[in-house]
Amino acid sequence: MTQGTALITGASTGIGAVYADRLAKRGHDLILVARDKARLDALAERLRNENGVNVDVLPADLADATQLATVEARVAGDETLTLLVNNAGISLSGTLVDTPTEMVARLIAINVTAPTLLAGAAAKAFLGRSRGGIINLSSVLALAPEMFDATYSATKAFILNLSQGLAKEVADRGVRVQAVLPGATRTEIWARSGKDVDAFPPDFVMDAGDLVDAALVGFDRGEVVTIPPLADEEQWQTMQAARLVMANGLSRREVAPRYRAI
Helix, strand or coil, rough: CCCCCCECCCCCHHHHHHHHHHHHCCCCCCEEEEECCHHHHHHHHHHHHHCCCCEEEEEEECCCCCHHHHHHHHHHCCCEEEECCCCCCCCCCCCCCCCCHHHHHHHHHHHHHHHHHHHHHHHHHHHCCEEEEEEECCCCCHHHHHHHHHHHHHHHHHHHHHHHHHHHHHHCCCCCEECCCCCCCCCCCHHCCCHHHHHCCHHCCCCCCHHHHHHHHHHHHCEEEEECCCCCCCHHHHHHHHHHHHHHCCCCCCCCHHCCCC
16 A cells, blocks of 8 residues: 655665665655666666555756756645655865855755755645655754854754744644754765765764664654654753743843843
């Protein structure tokens, strides 16, 4: 029995390819999105043969507005779609101060603009059917911006905020939203950005399969935020509780006493 169709961006390799494998095993038909058509075709053929599901390949560069619009239209118009996995992402080889402007713009286009527009299209479609799920790949760096490139971390913080806010907007309306926050994960993103993942201690880097399996457990449990490497869940819950308490004091008519002129 089909579970509906899942559209996965960045599906040709790494985390996206693992999501495709796991969701096919769960009975989802698939729409695979990435730039590398040859890789997508090979993955699609394997998943069809192994799982007996329908797999469509939709090659697209999500930094290109026209190609992004094509994917957005598929999300909005495919009535079989029940799940969107916003996984596509890139990293910079340097930092904001030493990276060409066009590369920074591409990072924002892929890591921020594309998932936002696709999540919006999916949310509208799913609300109309009172059914569907949106999985957005963020990062633990959303919580630790000092540890890595500020621009990449900022894009992942955006995805975390987007997911938490959107989850509240669609709560109790049949649509689930999840932000997944991986730590360092063994994928090609490291080599593509000129970094050596093996420079990390061995126990610092998670396998992509383990990451996705854990993330799907969190999704099945209805978690809005899933942090697979975080052993002490109470740390996250404490942070969330403190943030929500602080929210009550973030907007006031009067300036806080510490900022008043003496």
